[in-house]
Amino acid sequence: MENNKKPWPLTTVCGIRERIDTNPDFQRPAVWSKSQKQLLIDTILRNYDVPKMYWRKLSSKPDQYDVVDGQQRLRAIWEFRAGEYRIAKDADSINGDAIAGLSYEELPDELRMRFDIYPLDVVVITDTDEDEVREMFLRLQNGTTLKAQEKRNAMPGKMRDFVKDLADHKFFTICGFANRRYTFDHVAAQMILLELTSSICNVKNADLNKMYKLQKDFDNKSEKAKKIKRLLDYLFDTFEEKTPELERYNAISLYALISYLSEKYVIKDRKGEIKDWFLDFEKYRKEEIKKSEDEADPEIIAYHGRISHSTDSIDSLKWRHELLSRHLFESIPDIKFKDNNRTFTHEQRLAIYRRDKGLCQLTLKCDGANKCEWDNWHADHITPWSKGGETTVSNGQIACQECNLSKGDR
Numbered sequence: 389m390e391n392n393k394k395p396w397p398l399t400t401v402c403g404i405r406e407r408i409d410t411n412p413d414f415q416r417p418a419v420w421s422k423s424q425k426q427l428l429i430d431t432i433l434r435n436y437d438v439p440k441m442y443w444r445k446l447s448s449k450p451d452q453y454d455v456v457d458g459q460q461r462l463r464a465i466w467e468f469r470a471g472e473y474r475i476a477k478d479a480d481s482i483n484g485d486a487i488a489g490l491s492y493e494e495l496p497d498e499l500r501m502r503f504d505i506y507p508l509d510v511v512v513i514t515d516t517d518e519d520e521v522r523e524m525f526l527r528l529q530n531g532t533t534l535k536a537q538e539k540r541n542a543m544p545g546k547m548r549d550f551v552k553d554l555a556d557h558k559f560f561t562i563c564g565f566a567n568r569r570y571t572f573d574h575v576a577a578q579m580i581l582l583e584l585t586s587s588i589c590n591v592k593n594a595d596l597n598k599m600y601k602l603q604k605d606f607d608n609k610s611e612k613a614k615k616i617k618r619l620l621d622y623l624f625d626t627f628e629e630k631t632p633e634l635e636r637y638n639a640i641s642l643y644a645l646i647s648y649l650s651e652k653y654v655i656k657d658r659k660g661e662i663k664d665w666f667l668d669f670e671k672y673r674k675e676e677i678k679k680s681e682d683e684a685d686p687e688i689i690a691y692h693g694r695i696s697h698s699t700d701s702i703d704s705l706k707w708r709h710e711l712l713s714r715h716l717f718e719s720i721p722d723i724k725f726k727d728n729n730r731t732f733t734h735e736q737r738l739a740i741y742r743r744d745k746g747l748c749q750l751t752l753k754c755d756g757a758n759k760c761e762w763d764n765w766h767a768d769h770i771t772p773w774s775k776g777g778e779t780t781v782s783n784g785q786i787a788c789q790e791c792n793l794s795k796g797d798r
């Protein structure tokens with residue numbers, strides 16, 4: 389983590405309001421009363437010191453920030469500047485100027501200018517991940533507000549016991565993240581929720597709390613419970629040794645991916661290839677994010693955003709799942725169905741489309757030079773399905789509608 393502390397004039401702070409997110413996942417909603425806000429403005433107009441703020445820089449050009457600490461103060465400043473409330477009616481005058489009951493616009497010029505150029509100390513944090521920010525937030529709040537997993541661990545019930553049991557699985561010992569504040573329990577609970585929902589879902593603290601309550605009689609011998617353990621065994625056998633790339637968000641994404649694949653595809657003997665694919669993907673990702681924004685793979689830049697912000701939201705998880713599954717099928721194109729299904733799946737189609745660059749490969753009627761629209765092409769079996777051809781990415785190709793129809797005529 390890198391910190392850069394400098395004073396920001398309030399006009400600047402107000403000017404970039406649109407680019408500052410005051411409600412990242414780990415924050416509480418605004419709770420300041422009007423008199424607390426008025427006191428802060430009074431403090432600023434008297435040139436007294438205001439405690440420094442912590443922002444995390446999420447991206448550049450244009451710069452975007454998360455507020456790690458200081459959101460109530462920031463809101464109070466913005467709202468006063470926008471005329472949403474006035475100075476307290478009983479405020480004392482400053483250097484002989486009466487300020488009681490005035491709005492920003494009504495302030496004497498000198499005081500308005502003092503407000504505008506007031507230097508707010510802001511520590512901008514870069515080069516950090518969400519876990520580190522959560523930890524920092526907790527410390528800034530004296531650790532009193534948000535021990536979400538610690539609170540869950542105090543909730544009696546069989547779900548709590550199952551989570552604790554799962555958090556002891558050897559898979560977590562080879563992951564790249566530490567068990568700070570019960571992170572293993574937290575991630576284990578997220579995996580369980582994904583499995584119980586049978587699809588990608590929100591896995592934020594509120595969703596986990598709900599699961600603990602609804603599933604307090606959870607049967608740790610149930611099929612779902614066995615499947616979760618089996619998948620963690622699979623993931624452990626896949627990586628076998630300490631793997632720094634298995635960061636928290638990756639562990640959750642990989643779990644969701646393997647869980648999904650295990651239902652439909654034969655992945656039993658694919659552990660080595662899956663490991664290689666994943667480590668290659670991570671290597672590629674780390675190379676791309678070092679490049680300048682014009683040169684880097686825009687998908688990887690977008691992926692990077694999804695793993696540094698709101699990582700536990702359904703949007704982020706779904707987006708990552710789609711990208712990872714396509715990359716996996718590009719890398720291991722002959723993964724087979726459990727039953728030889730004739731229809732290509734969404735993730736297979738994504739991989740075929742990308743590999744064939746959107747161009748018809750059948751070329752019975754066309755010359756294969758026109759790019760097919762994503763929703764207007766047919767996934768064609770190279771060796772026909774009727775002749776035993778597999779429904780795999782490696783036996784699939786793009787056929788444009790015209791060529792596909794002509795094939796049917798023959």
Ligand SMILES: [Zn+2]
Pocket residue numbers: 748749750751752753754755756787788789790791792
């Ligand atoms: Zn064609």
